[in-house]
Amino acid sequence: MALQIGALARRSVNRTLRQPAQLVPSLVFPLILMAINSAGLGKATEIPGFPTDSYLTFALAIPFIQAGIFSVSNAGSDLARDIETGFLDRLALTPMTGLSLVSGQLAGVLVLGVIQGVIYLVVGLVAGADFEAGLAGVPVLLALALAISFAFGCIGIFAALRLGNGEAVQGLFPVLFVFLFLSSMALPRDLIEQDWFQTVATYNPVSYLIEGIRSLFIDGFDGQALALGFGFSLAIGLAFLAAASATLRTRLTRT
Amino acid sequence: MPAAIEVNGLVKEFKKGPRAVDGIDLRVEEGEIYGFLGPNGAGKSTTVHVLTTLIPPTSGEALVAGYDVAKQGAEVREQIGAALQEAALDPFLTGREHMRLQTALQGLPRAERTSRGDELIGRVGLSDAADRKVGGYSGGMKRRLDLALALVHRPRILFLDEPTTGLDPQSRTALWEEVEGLASGDGVTVFLTTQYLEEADALASRVGIIDDGRIVAEGTPATLKAEIGEPSVEAVPADPGDRERLAGVLARFGDDGDCPRSTPDAVAVRLARGDGGLADVVRALDSEGVAVQHLQVHAPSLDDVFLAKTGRSLEGQGAGAQEDGVPDEREAA
Structure with a gap:
């Protein structure tokens, strides 16, 4: 099985890195949105209780989540294309297992997740953001970025297997952005004035992914924020992985 | 001697679709090229999908290499290779990378993977193009790569679903030669679906003509034409x-x-x-x-046979078309 996963992972990584149309937007758009947010919402740091005097530092967590949302699209579209073109049938005629397929298929977005994490960190630091966790925090940050890519990648895989076509998977993109906007993306949860918004943000798991990343930039090592960030990432990933495995049994109908 | 493929009363009925295969019987001997001829939507591809274990039959029995396709799928897949309709290749990978993936998934020993891949790429005449991305291949090159990938694990039985649809005459002839070589040289049994009369006539030692899910005539091309008179x-x-x-x-x-x-x-x-x-x-x-x-x-031609059996002409019904797709009953409910 390791051989199968390795072969499929290699294909997934090659395919991801050879599609500039997938690669470039997922690297550039989050940085553009971060720049706009930082420029327009800088005054928010003057609100009493705001955790940092640099909105850039506060906002630097957002690209990591946006990158995750791109993972849904990238992982899902690639698998949906395999279903549509019959490539999945080619794979189904080999002794490949379902677990190999899903694991291998995720490799591309995981590698991309690490690349994105490194680029966002470097761009952020060059632009003047703080990174309180220091050098020791870099591997933790990349591990959390990886976990977030895993979570969203599993959503993409599940969606592709369930829906079976690329357009439908792409349709999830705006839906997931709603989750991002209804989180603690723009303000810390305790500073959100509207009760309903605060409640939604509190129940929205995306808030905890953002806060996990954000804690490394603002607080250093906040055990609770990191535990919640990793915990929710893995919980989302594993839940959708299980759902994808169940759906795969229907999709990969071999006798 | 057991048949390479033996099918009795095979039925495939899709949940929301037609009875695509309606009780067919056929027998393909070892080393034979069997041509499965019919117009678009006749049930050819559905039959191939059932015989290659990709979809289960609704009823009936199908043995491939002696194994039941409904109950012994893994054993069947070990014995078969398949190049299905529309060469399913990844445009972002090179020919060699496809081969590397296929040899790994088929579990070839590490030492054999590269040599087997190179051998097959050379056999189908793609050595010069092996390191180019498949997205830039012509239709004929894709079909040849597809064929090579189907041969990686040295299958006893090869299923080719409309292998030459959309190809220019030169590419078609090259593929015919390769298929003939596989049967005569390597002893591979070939189950070939086609909508081209001349393809069935040129390649197949026996032909089954399918229409509306049923086999309406079967025999050698010469016998079938002689029946017409x-x-x-x-x-x-x-x-x-x-x-x-x-x-x-x-x-x-x-x-x-x-x-x-x-x-x-x-x-x-x-x-x-x-x-x-x-x-x-x-x-x-x-x-x-x-x-x-x-x-x-x-x-008398095979079209006359088709005409005599169905009252319709096969010629012109499918030329250049992309044949009957297999309804996807695998969409998650």
């Missing part, structure tokens, strides 16, 4: 008002009862004396003063 002559009168006179003249040379080529414009009869009677037909038309706009002799 003598050539037919078809004539269109220059003056449509002469049709009855034309029919009267042609009736002296043969019977139009078993020749379904007659149309409101044309009269056709099967020549009782073979195509040697054509000269007499021309002389008779001339002496009776019946001018014809068009006169043609048809040697």
Whole structure:
């Protein structure tokens, strides 16, 4: 099985890195949105209780989540294309297992997740953001970025297997952005004035992914924020992985 | 000797679709090239999907390499290779990378993977293009790579689903030679679906003609054509008002009862004396003063067989089309 996963992972990584149309937007758009947010919402740091005097530092967590949302699209579209073109049938005629397929298929977005994490960190630091966790925090940050890519990648895989076509998977993109906007993306949860918004943000798991990343930039090592960030990432990933495995049994109908 | 493929009463009915395969029986011997000929939507691809274990049959029995496709899928897949319709390749990978993936998934030992891949790429004439991305390949190159990938694990039985649809004549001929070589040189049994009469005629040692999910004729191309009998002559009168006179003249040379080529414009009869009677037909038309706009002799072809069995012509029904897709019942409910 390791051989199968390795072969499929290699294909997934090659395919991801050879599609500039997938690669470039997922690297550039989050940085553009971060720049706009930082420029327009800088005054928010003057609100009493705001955790940092640099909105850039506060906002630097957002690209990591946006990158995750791109993972849904990238992982899902690639698998949906395999279903549509019959490539999945080619794979189904080999002794490949379902677990190999899903694991291998995720490799591309995981590698991309690490690349994105490194680029966002470097761009952020060059632009003047703080990174309180220091050098020791870099591997933790990349591990959390990886976990977030895993979570969203599993959503993409599940969606592709369930829906079976690329357009439908792409349709999830705006839906997931709603989750991002209804989180603690723009303000810390305790500073959100509207009760309903605060409640939604509190129940929205995306808030905890953002806060996990954000804690490394603002607080250093906040055990609770990191535990919640990793915990929710893995919980989302594993839940959708299980759902994808169940759906795969229907999709990969071999006798 | 057990058959390579043995099918009895096979039925495939889709949940929201038609009965795509409606109780077919067939037997393919080891080393044989079996041509499965039929128009778009006849059930060819569905049959291939069932025989390659990709979809389960609704009822009936199908044994491939002696294994039941419904119950012994893994054993069947070990014995077969398949190049399904529309060469399913990844445009972002090179030919060699496809081969690397396929050899790994088929579990070839590490030492053998590269040599086997290179051997097959060379065999299908893609050595020079092996390191180019498949997105830039021509249709013929994709089909050849698809064939090479299907051969990685040295299958005993090869399923080719419309392997030459959309290919230019040169690429088609090259692929035919390769398929012939596999059967005659390597002893591989080939189950080939096609909508091209000349392909079935040129390649297949036996042909099964499928229409509307049922096999309407089966045998060697020569036997099937012999069943049709003598050539037919078809004539269109220059003056449509002469049709009855034309029919009267042609009736002296043969019977139009078993020749379904007659149309409101044309009269056709099967020549009782073979195509040697054509000269007499021309002389008779001339002496009776019946001018014809068009006169043609048809040697019996597989299309005549199809016409005789179904009342429809196969020619022109599927040329250039992409055949019958298999309804996807695998969409998650």
